[in-house]
Amino acid sequence: MSDRQATWQGASIAPQQTRAIGCAVGRVVERGDVLAVEGPLGAGKTLLVGGVAEGMGLDPRQVTSPTYVIVQEYGPAQPGFCPILVHVDAYRVHTLEELESIGWGEGELFGGDAVVAVEWADRLGEELGGQSLRIELAHSGERHRELTLRCDGGAWLKRWSALCRGLEEAVMEPGTCPICKGKAWRGLPPYPFCSKRCRLIDLGRWLGEDYRISRPIETSDLEEE
Ligand SMILES: [Zn+2]
Numbered sequence: 001m002s003d004r005q006a007t008w009q010g011a012s013i014a015p016q017q018t019r020a021i022g023c024a025v026g027r028v029v030e031r032g033d034v035l036a037v038e039g040p041l042g043a044g045k046t047l048l049v050g051g052v053a054e055g056m057g058l059d060p061r062q063v064t065s066p067t068y069v070i071v072q073e074y075g076p077a078q079p080g081f082c083p084i085l086v087h088v089d090a091y092r093v094h095t096l097e098e099l100e101s102i103g104w105g106e107g108e109l110f111g112g113d114a115v116v117a118v119e120w121a122d123r124l125g126e127e128l129g130g131q132s133l134r135i136e137l138a139h140s141g142e143r144h145r146e147l148t149l150r151c152d153g154g155a156w157l158k159r160w161s162a163l164c165r166g167l168e169e170a171v172m173e174p175g176t177c178p179i180c181k182g183k184a185w186r187g188l189p190p191y192p193f194c195s196k197r198c199r200l201i202d203l204g205r206w207l208g209e210d211y212r213i214s215r216p217i218e219t220s221d222l223e224e225e
Pocket residue numbers: 177178179180181182193194195198
């Protein structure tokens with residue numbers, strides 16, 4: 001059973017699609033999952049992990065490249081609402097023992113309650129434990145990326161068809177935002193709108209002049225592109 005593999009390959013034509021692919025992964029993750037994210041500098045690994053956070057219902061603005069801290073944790077606003085996402089940058093770490101030396105034992109990281117995303121996972125030079133999903137990003141042009149997702153049976157196979165549906169949606173041609181006519185990327189939460197801002201404008205129009213949006217628009221609503 002453990003030798004059964006599944007692979008999905010697809011192309012991302014824009015950073016938003018790479019994020020949407022991460023989102024599709026984030027929607028199906030379970031506690032104890034390990035995401036081994038691999039690819040050269042600038043391929044979009046951190047962007048993809050941001051999408052995973054978004055798909056899990058976490059605030060994607062927490063997600064930054066963990067290069068200087070090696071391990072970062074992102075939690076939900078309400079504890080217990082969804083798993084914690086642990087973001088590891090293995091760029092400067094060469095073995096699991098080195099991770100242990102900075103306080104992250106294998107047992108604490110893998111196979112626990114969190115979802116763990118490891119950038120530069122290939123540098124650890126060994127199979128990561130737990131329910132691992134391998135995500136490889138490769139450049140194929142300035143903005144284009146080739147993505148390969150692979151699992152080795154077990155826990156991920158059960159979710160594979162649900163995951164693939166989300167991935168196929170993420171790489172479809174973007175739609176047109178009904179408010180600003182900009183690109184609305186499928187698989188991202190504001191879809192069919194391009195942004196939270198356009199979604200709120202639409203809601204305002206739909207409610208009509210006799211109604212008001214129940215809270216003032218906050219800066220955070222406007223920050224998304
Ligand atoms: Zn728009």
